[in-house]
Amino acid sequence: MIFSFGVLAFGARAETFTGALARAYQNNPSLNQQRANLRAHDEDVPKAAAGMRPVLGAAANAGVQYSHFRQPLGTNSFGNTAFTTGEFLGSPKGGNFSASQTLFDGWRTANSTRQAEASVMAGREALRRVEQSTLLDAVKAYMLVLRDTAIVRLRNSNVQVLAEQLNQTRIRAELREISVTDVAQAEAALALARSDAAEAQATLKESAATYRQVIGVEPSRLEAAPNIDAALPRSAAAAMRIALLEHPDVLASTHQIAGAELSVKIAEGALAPTVSAGVQVYQQYDSFFGVTGSRQFAAQGGVTLNVPLYQGGAEYASIRKAKEQLGEARLAADDQRNVVRTAVMSSLARLDSAKTSIASSAAAVRSAEIALGGVRQEAAVGQRTTFDILNAQQSLLNARLRLVASQYTKVVASYSVLAAIGRLSPGMLKLGVDIYSPERHFNQVRDKWFGLTPPT
Template identity: 55%
Template sequence: MTTDRCGLRRRRSTRFLSFGSASAALALVAVAPAPASAESLLSALARAYYGNPDLNQSRANVRVRDEDAPKAKAGLRPKASIAAQAGSQYAAIKIPFGGSASQQAGAASGSSGDFQDTYVGYPRGTTLNLSQTLFDGFRTENSVRQAESGVFAARSTMRLTEQAILQNGATAYMNVLRDTAVVSLRKNNISVLDEQLKQTRDRFQVGEVTRTDVSQAEASVALARSEYYAAQAQLKTSMANYRQIIGAEPKHLQPGRSLEPLLPKSMEKAIAIALVEHPGVTAAFHQVDAAALAVKVAEGALLPSLSVTGEVSNQYDSFLGLPGSRQFTAAAMGRLNVPLYQGGAEYASIRQAKEQLGQARLNADLQRDSVRASVVSSYGLLETARASIVSGQAAVKAAETALAGVREEAKVGQRTTLDVLNAQQALLNARVNLVTSQRDRVVASYAALGSIGRLSAHELNLNVAIYDPSLHLYQVHDQWFGLDTPDGR
């Protein structure tokens, strides 16, 4: 009877052990075809590419910067205006006539001899003014080029945001997978420890173990439950982060895959690519171009400017308020302005622009150094994750063998209950570490691809329509008028 019951216990223990091993493999290895409604890592990233608010906000910022180009072009475009005015005017007019003789005659006749009259008029009129700047010291030309450099810098910043969203999305996806597997492992661990506690209590009844062994088994179960609840809380946090980045609740997530096939084979080649292609570097160099052009715009204030102006005016009742009077004028004038000295503000602006150019160049150097460090760090983390998986697999296999041996030895009294519990905990820790290493490898591969500037929807071949920022600039670059945006707002 005792032998049969012990045999049943052994079968139960083996069953729980096998289930725990399968749970660890669920993290990254697909063992069966995924259901039709399953979410893959790439489909989740495609969802984030479409709907993430941070990325859409960055795209909107690029469209805002696009409008700087037509604003700068307005400097050499013609300007026209119409002015109209109307009102009422009271005028009193006195015109003296003759010398002293006429004054005396006027006095004798009771008249002053002067012409006096009052008028109430309603002056009104319109004026059409046309002006065209012919030369402004190259300020408009350089302002347009400066605006275009700002647009290119904004596009690079948008690419940085895209990389961050894709990398954060991959991290959130793998965190949910990892925490789901950890919850499963810890739940299975509770079942195994519950079975161990039952066996210990049975052995205590027959006098094979002491009350201390039972208490140790009970403490292990209580600790396992506490760790299970903590794992559940961590999973909920990861699911909330997933919802924030991806825009949907995580359901039926498929195993993730590493991007190592897309990475350069050597770190040196990765660094060379990153120093040229990384959006942070390209944004910094576009900002240098914009700062250099800002210096030229400021220097244009010292150059002469040339413009022509035409004006047509038609006025009524405007001559001394006389009713019925009419005045028509038409004029065309050229204006040449040669600045000599304007208080020194333009010189201060030039010096300031040059200092900002130096600052932009230093920022470019800083970005290159930062990108280089990021590549080295991400490649190091990827290497560490790969090595951790190899050692983790070996650790799981060794821990499984050790646990089986400790259990057999405990049956013949060579091991205590504490030894069995410690071996079970060691196996659990090894499985959790393996799941974590599998997650770290995928996340590190995304970080490495992002560190060289190639983490994009195009590079990942996401099933999305790639956003083209150049289309909006093309639509507004030469637009002279219009209130609606290209998308009809």
């Protein structure tokens, strides 16, 4: 590959292709953000499961109470009503404990838990999609630096060749073998070459900045990317079959359908009866008119059956809405499959085009090198002009630039095919890093009843 001579050293340490991708996989902020988002979604499962867990509560009270009463006692000897009065100032206090347990809720808690799990599964596929996007961005960033480094080398080499050509042209002009027009043509070609070289250098700096953003470090002596043709599907039909079975967007849409189906069942559960049991215990001191020494105790328990008959029709509207959303999820899944099919065919087409372009560009480079050598020999005996030499040199440069661009496109297209079928992963690329496991955090919190600190 022409990239082999076009690696610009930004530092003393060499960087391998797999090493750069491993850095992106471990340290990319967008990817780490998505992982944190998935961990947050894991907590929806124990939240949903809480509907069938007991609810315990306790309360205590204390205060000051003033009481004044006047109570009839009958009639006195004069036939008038007699009263007794009293005043009390006390400090009543007490407490209570309650416990309740849902025994049946129309399977809403069970379905809500399953729906949360389906959402988590869809979230894992979303994480896979971000992983693929991050790795593909890393591939592009890496190859951009290689491509633009090669272009800078080609442009600088072209400047040197044209500078030498200008010197030779001036010598021949002094000997009156050629005219000043030839000198002017050589000077113009050199000026344009220097401008192109400066622009190529600026483009390389932009690519290096992108590399720093995606990979996390400055590029330094990048090595050539490995060939992954052996990992690619053998045919378009095989690629399509794999994509429809393994692409994260297709799998995520499947989990979203499952979640929508459970939403219908949850909505229908609102029409089912509910059964719950509860226990309450009360203990009060000095609460009877604030009289010191008085005491009250009460305990009660029971089972409650609640049967919804009609509650305004909101439940029926929720059921109809959930069913429409289920239909929407199924249509979205069909649309996502079409998107994946298009991505697969597009990436395969770019790969095939790049392979053809590499072959034709390599042939063009060989022919242009031969043509340039012939033109120079003919110019030495006066059969060609300086303009002919400059044209031949430019044709060779253009052919080499097209070859570099085609090689870049071929590598990126190869990894794009892997992303399109859902197989661009650290395991497949053998990055040699600890692969992030979303199941680990999920298993830690799924059945968790207590705790304030997220697991590590």
